[in-house]
Amino acid sequence: MIQKDSLERWTIDHSADLYGIRNWGTGYFDINPKGDVIITPHKDQKSSISLPDIIAGIKDRGLEMPVLLRISNILDRQICLLHDCFDQAIKNFGYTGKFKGVYPIKVNQQQQVVEEITKFGDQFDHGLEAGSKAELLAAISFMTNPNACLICNGYKDEEYVDLGLSALKLGLKCFLVIEMPSELELILERAKIIGVRPRIGIRIKLATRAGGHWTESGGDNSIFGLNISQVTEAVDQLKKHGMLDCLQLLHYHLGSQIPNIRDIRNAVVEACQVYAGLVGEGAPMGYLNTGGGLAVDYDGSHANFINSRNYTLDEYCADIIETVMETMDSKEIPHPNIITESGRATVAYYSVLLFNILDFSTKTPMPIPAELPADTSEKIINMLEVHDSLSLKNIQECYNDATFYRDDIREMFKHGEISLRERALAETIFWHIIQKINEEIPKLKHVPKEFNGIESALADIYYGNFSVFQSVPDSWAIDQIFPVMPIHRLHEAPDRRAIIADITCDCDGKIDKFIDPHSMRSTLPVHHLKDGEEYYMGVFLVGAYQETLGDLHNLLGDTNVVTIRINEEGDYEFTRELEGDSVADVLTYVEYNPKSMIQRVRATAERAVRQGLITAQERTTVMKAYEAGLRGYTYFER
Numbered sequence: 101m102i103q104k105d106s107l108e109r110w111t112i113d114h115s116a117d118l119y120g121i122r123n124w125g126t127g128y129f130d131i132n133p134k135g136d137v138i139i140t141p142h143k144d145q146k147s148s149i150s151l152p153d154i155i156a157g158i159k160d161r162g163l164e165m166p167v168l169l170r171i172s173n174i175l176d177r178q179i180c181l182l183h184d185c186f187d188q189a190i191k192n193f194g195y196t197g198k199f200k201g202v203y204p205i206k207v208n209q210q211q212q213v214v215e216e217i218t219k220f221g222d223q224f225d226h227g228l229e230a231g232s233k234a235e236l237l238a239a240i241s242f243m244t245n246p247n248a249c250l251i252c253n254g255y256k257d258e259e260y261v262d263l264g265l266s267a268l269k270l271g272l273k274c275f276l277v278i279e280m281p282s283e284l285e286l287i288l289e290r291a292k293i294i295g296v297r298p299r300i301g302i303r304i305k306l307a308t309r310a311g312g313h314w315t316e317s318g319g320d321n322s323i324f325g326l327n328i329s330q331v332t333e334a335v336d337q338l339k340k341h342g343m344l345d346c347l348q349l350l351h352y353h354l355g356s357q358i359p360n361i362r363d364i365r366n367a368v369v370e371a372c373q374v375y376a377g378l379v380g381e382g383a384p385m386g387y388l389n390t391g392g393g394l395a396v397d398y399d400g401s402h403a404n405f406i407n408s409r410n411y412t413l414d415e416y417c418a419d420i421i422e423t424v425m426e427t428m429d430s431k432e433i434p435h436p437n438i439i440t441e442s443g444r445a446t447v448a449y450y451s452v453l454l455f456n457i458l459d460f461s462t463k464t465p466m467p468i469p470a471e472l473p474a475d476t477s478e479k480i481i482n483m484l485e486v487h488d489s490l491s492l493k494n495i496q497e498c499y500n501d502a503t504f505y506r507d508d509i510r511e512m513f514k515h516g517e518i519s520l521r522e523r524a525l526a527e528t529i530f531w532h533i534i535q536k537i538n539e540e541i542p543k544l545k546h547v548p549k550e551f552n553g554i555e556s557a558l559a560d561i562y563y564g565n566f567s568v569f570q571s572v573p574d575s576w577a578i579d580q581i582f583p584v585m586p587i588h589r590l591h592e593a594p595d596r597r598a599i600i601a602d603i604t605c606d607c608d609g610k611i612d613k614f615i616d617p618h619s620m621r622s623t624l625p626v627h628h629l630k631d632g633e634e635y636y637m638g639v640f641l642v643g644a645y646q647e648t649l650g651d652l653h654n655l656l657g658d659t660n661v662v663t664i665r666i667n668e669e670g671d672y673e674f675t676r677e678l679e680g681d682s683v684a685d686v687l688t689y690v691e692y693n694p695k696s697m698i699q700r701v702r703a704t705a706e707r708a709v710r711q712g713l714i715t716a717q718e719r720t721t722v723m724k725a726y727e728a729g730l731r732g733y734t735y736f737e738r
């Protein structure tokens with residue numbers, strides 16, 4: 101179905117272009133000459149590992165697909181990059197403040213993520229951001245570096261405030277950021293009781309708003325933070341208590357995945373004025389926290405588009421440093437330390453969802469019989485004429501006629517005027533016409549609107565062994581686009597087009613929007629399935645936000661998780677394997693008790709024995725199967 105110059109041999113470079121892997125893969129993901137997707141977490145290509153090799157290793161260890169693969173080196177590299185880029189900008193501009201990165205736990209709360217970031221990030225004094233008590237408790241348990249920042253955002257009750265103040269007493273650089281005016285009173289009161297001078301930050305609502313999915317965090321109507329008059333009230337309150345010296349940090353968060361660098365710059369400009377104002381009021385300050393928002397280029401287009409960004413990491417860092425420096429210099433204020441709370445950009449690249457294709461269904465119609473039965477209805481003969489006469493010139497007319505006859509035939513069928521076989525024949529001819537039209541579409545100068553859906557209507561459905569709701573919830577909930585592609589056979593030309601359906605019984609359980617260098621595709625080029633051979637696909641860049649937002653739709657549970665570390669020589673080790681939920685696990689989540697379930701089924705089986713429906717031996721077999729089912733993986737097992 102895919103056109104290609106038949107003289108030209110398909111190469112892995114064609115696949116690389118087609119799937120955009122060298123654009124969104126940013127060097128971490130590419131294709132090797134064998135046609136396999138490879139991961140290269142280090143600068144040196146020698147250390148590449150192919151995904152099919154990793155899958156073989158996963159299978160050897162007895163784990164089934166789907167598997168969430170985490171590559172811990174990628175996490176390390178991303179932290180390194182962020183610090184390198186900021187440090188370079190600081191050096192280039194002669195900025196006198198420091199860069200202090202913190203990782204917002206909510207973006208991926210998994211223990212191994214937080215552990216890896218604090219361990220590896222130690223050399224950069226990389227800290228953590230917590231947005232709730234649970235996140236703060238997790239953060240405190242991993243933070244040891246007194247120079248790394250611990251930022252406490254989110255709404256705070258007494259317990260939260262006390263925890264933050266204790267962290268400070270323990271020697272951690274812990275800031276309590278005021279999100280609501282009433283929190284200040286509470287902090288001052290608790291600090292007095294506990295006997296510690298708090299480090300206080302204020303989160304502000306900026307007037308600046310950004311484009312993108314998650315912009316509600318910014319702007320006047322943002323639910324978070326203080327508006328400017330509330331900021332001045334807070335300053336007055338601090339002055340009244342003789343605590344203004346505790347005000348050290350200004351924070352804002354414009355929203356996540358900000359595609360346009362101009363919005364980022366505008367926000368910094370506005371925040372700098374507030375910062376300068378607070379210094380003018382007599383607060384010591386010292387820290388400017390610009391929040392998250394650093395975007396991931398999911399589609400690799402490098403454009404001002406919700407799934408992309410129109411800037412590089414270098415530009416992001418340079419713009420922030422330069423903008424802050426200009427404002428501060430003009431007011432003769434010392435350069436603040438810059439904190440960013442980059443979550444998405446830090447963890448997105450680190451996880452890949454791997455799954456196998458279980459089956460497919462195709463719209464490719466049966467051949468039209470060479471001879472139609474003698475009593476074939478007039479309407480069907482007319483339709484066949486449309487098929488035979490179709491050309492580029494009369495394409496629109498043929499389309500109209502074909503749909504007209506099809507609808508007519510369906511009506512006749514409803515009234516019992518034509519048979520089941522005749523209707524089947526009509527549908528076959530109709531789809532042949534649509535297929536012919538689809539082949540002509542690329543030759544048209546102007547494509548009529550009604551042809552837009554043809555490509556996806558003709559696409560195959562590839563059934564993937566995963567759940568969109570569990571593993572890529574944002575794909576369903578907010579139409580976010582993740583790169584999806586086969587992870588092998590990339591030296592072969594993909595000869596089918598498909599949408600990907602998952603194994604939930606939900607019509608929303610599918611992926612039918614795919615990245616394209618120019619806009620978006622409604623189908624994905626894939627290879628035909630081979631008998632007795634698995635076809636593996638990957639959803640990439642799923643490390644941010646997907647894991648804990650995922651749910652148990654259709655009781656498909658957590659997938660198996662495998663973590664690998666690849667060393668510079670290109671060896672790798674499985675550093676962690678986590679078995680996904682068993683059926684009994686997910687049933688327990690929704691308050692079933694597997695033990696009593698077994699008891700009840702046993703009673704039913706015993707009744708069946710008594711009634712002579714099954715033998716006692718058969719009862720044993722039934723019970724064994726039932727119990728094995730409870731222990732099994734919630735996904736399709738081969």
Ligand SMILES: *Cc1c(COP(=O)(O)O)cnc(C)c1O
Pocket residue numbers: 204206207229231253353355356357391392393394441442443444445
């Ligand atoms: C969610 C959030 C972040 C993370 O944003 P990213 O765009 O993922 O980097 C940072 N700060 C705050 C306050 C947040 O709520």
